[in-house]
Amino acid sequence: MEGTIRTDSAPAPVGAYPHARRVGDLLFLSGVGPRTPGSNAIPGNVHDAGGKLLAYDIEAQCRQVFANVRAVLEASGARWEDLVDVTVFLTDMARDFAAYNRVYAEHFPDPATAPCRTTLGITALPTPIAIELKCIAQSKATRGA
Numbered sequence: 585m586e587g588t589i590r591t592d593s594a595p596a597p598v599g600a601y602p603h604a605r606r607v608g609d610l611l612f613l614s615g616v617g618p619r620t621p622g623s624n625a626i627p628g629n630v631h632d633a634g635g636k637l638l639a640y641d642i643e644a645q646c647r648q649v650f651a652n653v654r655a656v657l658e659a660s661g662a663r664w665e666d667l668v669d670v671t672v673f674l675t676d677m678a679r680d681f682a683a684y685n686r687v688y689a690e691h692f693p694d695p696a697t698a699p700c701r702t703t704l705g706i707t708a709l710p711t712p713i714a715i716e717l718k719c720i721a722q723s724k725a726t727r728g729a
């Protein structure tokens with residue numbers, strides 16, 4: 585079955601898009617960052633009294649963004665192992681690649697079964713986050729939405 589997926593288990597979209605869309609046996613996820621579902625808080629972010637971002641924790645953001653991807657997959661009836669392609673956007677490649685790469689490997693310990701991956705450095709993301717993931721999974725509609 586084809587259609588869109590939206591779930592309260594992942595951070596609310598910041599625009600006019602669903603969390604995911606199924607087309608045949610493929611599931612396309614919208615870009616998702618490390619906002620906490622419900623509160624929208626970004627784990628590890630430190631702000632001054634005026635709300636200016638003073639510091640962030642890339643490891644905490646990585647762990648939350650992977651949790652958010654998992655939540656969208658599960659809401660779609662898919663599993664972590666169904667991921668086939670992951671595009672990762674980092675706002676500061678020089679500062680964050682090593683920590684991100686380490687946490688990534690914890691989540692995909694075996695390269696033989698891991699999804700394809702592409703990592704890009706970009707100048708900005710729509711929310712005050714340092715990482716965003718764009719994922720495609722293969723998952724039969726019979727397993728879920």
Ligand SMILES: N/C(=C\C=C\C(=O)O)C(=O)O
Pocket residue numbers: 595598599614615616617618619710711713716
């Ligand atoms: N996917 C988009 C933004 C996601 C932001 C976030 O999860 O914090 C978009 O604007 O296309």
